[in-house]
Amino acid sequence: MHNITASFSEPFKKAFVPPQKIEKDKAKPINGTSVRNSPAEKPVKDLFCVYCKRTGHVRDDCFRLKRKEQGQRTATPSTPATVAAAKEDDPSASPPQVVGAVSNLDRTLEISDTHLKVVAINGRPCNLIALLDTGSPCSFVHTTVFERIFDRSSSSLVKANRSLVAINGLPIKTMGTVASSIQFESLP
Numbered sequence: 037m038h039n040i041t042a043s044f045s046e047p048f049k050k051a052f053v054p055p056q057k058i059e060k061d062k063a064k065p066i067n068g069t070s071v072r073n074s075p076a077e078k079p080v081k082d083l084f085c086v087y088c089k090r091t092g093h094v095r096d097d098c099f100r101l102k103r104k105e106q107g108q109r110t111a112t113p114s115t116p117a118t119v120a121a122a123k124e125d126d127p128s129a130s131p132p133q134v135v136g137a138v139s140n141l142d143r144t145l146e147i148s149d150t151h152l153k154v155v156a157i158n159g160r161p162c163n164l165i166a167l168l169d170t171g172s173p174c175s176f177v178h179t180t181v182f183e184r185i186f187d188r189s190s191s192s193l194v195k196a197n198r199s200l201v202a203i204n205g206l207p208i209k210t211m212g213t214v215a216s217s218i219q220f221e222s223l224p
Contacts (some may be wrong), residue, residue, distance in 0.1 A: 153221035157185050165219075179211065186214065 084091050087098045095101065154164040162185065177185075185194075193212040198207040 094131050153219055155221050156219040160185070166218075174213075176208075176210075182211070182214075186216075 079167050081091060084095050085095050085098045085100045087095045093099075152166045154162060154166050156162060157164075193214050195212050196210050200210065202208055
């Protein structure tokens, strides 16, 4: 478990505001309520800004404070998104590996569901359901699934030449890579 500690402090000076004399004049009640001087009714010369220490406005209307806040909003850097990355052990040792290829047939592929029924893998009949992931350059299968579908002695399992890293930074352990052909029920 990691201990995360953060502190935030902003020096804040409280400006001295001279005490104002409160006159106890009897205001005439209007509709049963008494009338008192509100900040909106005060003359402009009586207003005092506690931020810039000038007269004529209050802190809520201070142009210097607004300019400072606007500058802080535009200067705040956005945090970059974290993504998964594949790292090659030695990029010059081997050519790039093709994970999958689709021939260009001048037709569009429209799929209404993300679940696809797999009817054959490497020409061997099977009855599996697969999830369609169009954004992934490779597919992963669990060891037990691999052993059920592929014969370990005859499969061409090749040691992976890349180390894969998950989004959280942890390495993904793989047995290797294998090329296979997959036939779906809804696709020729």
